[in-house]
Amino acid sequence: MPELTKEQLYIILGVxxxxxxxxxxxxxxxxxxxxxxxxxxxxxxxxxSPASAVAPLLASAGKPAQIYVHISGAVVRxxxxxxxxxxxxxxxxxxxxxxxxxxxxxxxxxxxxxxSQRVFIPKRALAAAxxxxxxxxxxxxxEKKSSIVNINRANEQEMDSLPGIGPAMAxxxxxxxxxxxxxxxxxxxxxxxxxxxxxxxxxxxCISVY
Numbered sequence: 078m079p080e081l082t083k084e085q086l087y088i089i090l091g092v093x094x095x096x097x098x099x100x101x102x103x104x105x106x107x108x109x110x111x112x113x114x115x116x117x118x119x120x121x122x123x124x125x126s127p128a129s130a131v132a133p134l135l136a137s138a139g140k141p142a143q144i145y146v147h148i149s150g151a152v153v154r155x156x157x158x159x160x161x162x163x164x165x166x167x168x169x170x171x172x173x174x175x176x177x178x179x180x181x182x183x184x185x186x187x188x189x190x191x192x193s194q195r196v197f198i199p200k201r202a203l204a205a206a207x208x209x210x211x212x213x214x215x216x217x218x219x220e221k222k223s224s225i226v227n228i229n230r231a232n233e234q235e236m237d238s239l240p241g242i243g244p245a246m247a248x249x250x251x252x253x254x255x256x257x258x259x260x261x262x263x264x265x266x267x268x269x270x271x272x273x274x275x276x277x278x279x280x281x282x283c284i285s286v287y
């Protein structure tokens with residue numbers, strides 16, 4: 078076998094190097110193509126970004142909670158209304174409408190409503206014509222006995238005028254009304270601490286909630 082020259086050896090080594098480099102490049106390109114076509118790469122896209130995953134949560138968090146409130150009394154449309162949590166009594170009255178004889182001075186229009194709350198809007202009491210009153214002492218006594226006190230509107234002095242109700246009890250009734258809301262019936266007055274059944278029997282002909 079003839080002996081190869083240095084030039085021939087260099088040529089053979091060069092060819093071998095080119096072939097090896099070509100193989101390495103081919104294997105690398107094949108691996109890149111497989112990675113790009115794999116399921117993990119196909120799933121990575123705009124739909125799986127953190128922002129798109131958080132977006133529905135932000136949308137639901139921005140929606141206000143809703144409550145149901147029942148309103149009756151001196152309104153145009155009594156019934157159950159759906160409101161947003163944090164709405165006030167004035168917002169409810171915009172939906173139900175206010176009757177012409179509503180006594181809005183006895184309610185808190187800025188009151189924040191709560192779920193399952195019942196709201197009662199009282200009517201204004203008709204003012205008696207003072208020029209038709211008889212000024213004799215006997216007629217004044219009769220008038221005082223026959224006057225009806227609206228326990229949803231009366232202040233402490235008016236409560237004190239009721240039979241068997243002193244200043245302390247009058248304040249207790251007014252405080253109960255501020256805490257619990259308007260009385261829905263005169264029987265509810267018995268829930269005030271200190272109003273016994275016997276005392277209520279004396280009061281029931283002298284009081285009203287309208």
